[in-house]
Amino acid sequence: MSAAGLVCMPNSLLAQTDMRAVTARIADIQLLPDDYGKTQIWGFDGIAPGPEIRVTQGARVQRRIVNELPDPTSTHWHGIRIDNAMDGVAGLTQDAIRPGDSFDYDFVVPDAGTYWYHxxxxxxxxxxxxxQGALIVEEPEPIDIDHEEVLILDDWRIDPETAQIADTFGAMHDLSHAGRLGNYITTNGVYNLAKHVKRHERLRLRLINASNARIFQLALEGLEGWIVAMDGMPLATPQPVEGPFLLSSAQRVDLIVDVTAEVGSAGHIVQLSRDESFSQVAFEVTGDGTSARRGTPQPLPPNAHAMPDLGSARDIALLMEGGAMGGMRGAMMGGRMSSMRDMMETGNFWAFNGAVGGMDVPA
Ligand SMILES: [Cu+2]
Structure with a gap:
């Protein structure tokens, strides 16, 4: 990927410099519902998600990350094919930015799609x-939608007594199970996010999972949808959403959805969790849209040169096993890990999660 990641910067772009500062700092925000106190977070410009970066394909992105945190940091531009020097991996592609210092990131975005930085x-x-925050790279030509929403799903591990983020980072129990799972789930930093839409409107939903470890299992209700891109890359053919789909940590899924719920009711992105389901995002239908429903959406334009030649690719089985609870191998479909889609379709996904016991986070 290193060769593919090298991006030539046109001279005309190099001439323009617009190094905007983004400050990584501590802030107190109203993360929990109003009857709780404020929560201290670390955020880009003191908010979480951080400020959205939105550019057109081929544009140059320049950001001076100023570190006002108590700890060293760096910023990674997740999913962007980028020169290694700008990739932001502390200890590998750069030294961490020490408290009080800054680092200038400067790169061109070669591919349209939904990305994020963290x-x-x-x-x-x-x-x-x-x-963390969204990094949105728009296609050069607008696509046929009424409007779009960037939806950053996250979970937080909160001590309900203090309303503060639980200081249990790197806990061995988490590391040996399913990772650090939170007990408070948000979209765009809000619990029970609601949006207003009109019936028959066509929306583009850019889903980003910014959580450390939670694999969201999602479904649509009152919305008819198609997956049009995954991890920033357009699908050749939009895939109708006919059942639950997964959004793993750091993964992005772009949906095009038509609002089919009746006026006065709501469509939902539903989060399925064990035997229960919750509204992750509500789309309250406040009126009839002006247009009738459209047909099946067109695929997004492909990103030239983004995909390697898959014709000569080999399938390699990836065996993932371990965990502190034992018995995990038996839960893994005969010891061979299939894709998340297979696990979802066979219903073995939650068996897998149950076997590693990772869902028993403190309430
Ligand atoms: Cu990442």
Missing amino acids: AHNRSFEQVARGL
Whole structure:
């Protein structure tokens, strides 16, 4: 990937400099419902998610990350094919930015799609404290939608007594199970996010999972949808959403959805969790849209040169096993890990999670 990641910068772009500062800092925000106190987070410009970066394909992105945190940090541009020097992996592609210092990131985005940026030093702590935001690269030509929403799903591990982020980073129990799972789930930093839409409107939903470890199992209700891109890359053919789909940590899924719920009711992105389901995002239908429903959406334009030649690719089985609870091998479909889609379709996904016992987070 290193050769593919080298991006030539046109001279015309090099001439323009617009190094905007983004400050990674501590802030107190109203993360929990109003009857709780404020929560101290670490955020880009003191918010979580951080400020959205939105550019057009081929544009140059320049950001001076100023570190006002108590710890060293760095910023990684997740999914962007980028020169290694700008990739932001502390200890590998750059030294961590020390408290009081800054680092200038400067790169061109070669591919349209839904990406994100996040801290990449002690990520298991710094991302969990809130250092993440969306990086949206628009297609050169607008696509046929009425509007779009960027939806950053996250979970937080909160001590309900203090309303503060639980200081249990790197806990051995988490490391040996399913990772650090939170007990408070948000979209765009809000619990029970609601949006207003009109019936028959066509939306593009850019889903980003910014949580450390939670694999969201999602479904649509009152919305008819198609997956049009995964991890920033367009699908050749939009895939109709006919059942639950997964959004793993750091993964992005772009949906095009038509609002089919009746006026006065709501469509939902539903989160399925064991035997229960919750509204992750509500789309309250406040009126009839002006247009009738459209047909099946067109695929997004492909990103040239983004995909390697898959014709000569080999299938390699990836065996993942371990965990502190034992018996995991038996839960893994005969010891061979299939894709998440297979696990979802066979219903073995939650058996897998149950076997590793990772869902029993403190309430
Ligand atoms: Cu990442």
